Amino acid sequence: MDWATPLMLGQFIAIFIMAVALGLDALSLGIGIGMKGIRKLDILKLSVVIALFHMLMPLLGMFMGSYVSSLLGGIATKAGGALLLLLGVHMVYSSLKGEETRSIDHRTLWGITLFALSVSIDSFSVGVSLGMFAGDMALTVVMFGTVGGMMSIIGLLLGSKMGRWIGEYGEAMGGVILLAFGLHFLL
Template sequence: MLVNGVEFGQIITIFIMAIALGLDAFSLGIGIGMKGIRLVDIFKISMVIGIFHIIMPLMGIFMGQYVSLLLGNVATAAGGCLLILLGSHMVYSSIRGEEATSFDHRSLWGLTIFALSVSIDSFSVGVSLGMFATDILLTVLVFGLFGALLSVAGLLVGRRVNGWVGEYGEAFGGLILLAFGIKFLL
């Protein structure tokens, strides 16, 4: 079944990956929110994260398309391996308990570093997706939307709860990416 030239299964896959990538912003947002944050800062941080979740996978997709042209069928296996490595690293970081470095989210530099740190995995996933036929506009807009929404949710939750949720959010996102990497290899 096709919806505007994109298969329904592909749309579901894009949404699941967007949620998995957004969980990183969610988990780090909880930590920032627990320090105390104003609503205007939540809006600002979330918009910047949403923009980075559009730009980074877009750059990755174009790089992945280039690599795909160079490598052909090997690119699919490389993309799957990349997702497996990224997912494994997210799970490992969560188990190890690596904390985000402290920064001033109100400064332009701090906001940029934070947005880049939670969006860098979107670049890697974009490289993998660029090796496959995907609707670029749909993919990056969904990634940006979920990056922004989940960062808002994380920042708001962080204002209200203890830190245990953040660890599990990153681990769950890593497991999803790991599963898609294995799927691409099979």
């Protein structure tokens, strides 16, 4: 494979731009979770799972092909937005209620899976669309996973720093960020 050709370079740039666009929700989720406070080991675990989901979801989408694209194109994005919205509402509610309610724990298998699914479900619909074109599937999947994982690390670290500055309102602000991104995907 010759990477010097304009076609390959153009494909690489297009995939990178799509990966960054899809990774923005991982960044926002990372900021929201990081504001609650997170350990470095949990940053690593959550980011690895998000990266895996960012590879798995478009891969599944690519295999589904054009049939599913016509049925689910906008639904996957709306479902991801709804999940982010629900997570945001839950985080804001938990922070306002205090210790009486528990927010979704990002350290449990269920919490990690829910967070990773919420930020990677839109990758499925992109994968479905990409499956209709003859592109480099391996490059796409690896790029989506790498960028999604890196953006979640950046978001978690940034949110962790912001959470220390903001103090006890960090979880509420993180929830507001998730609410905003959820509404963005729904509208």
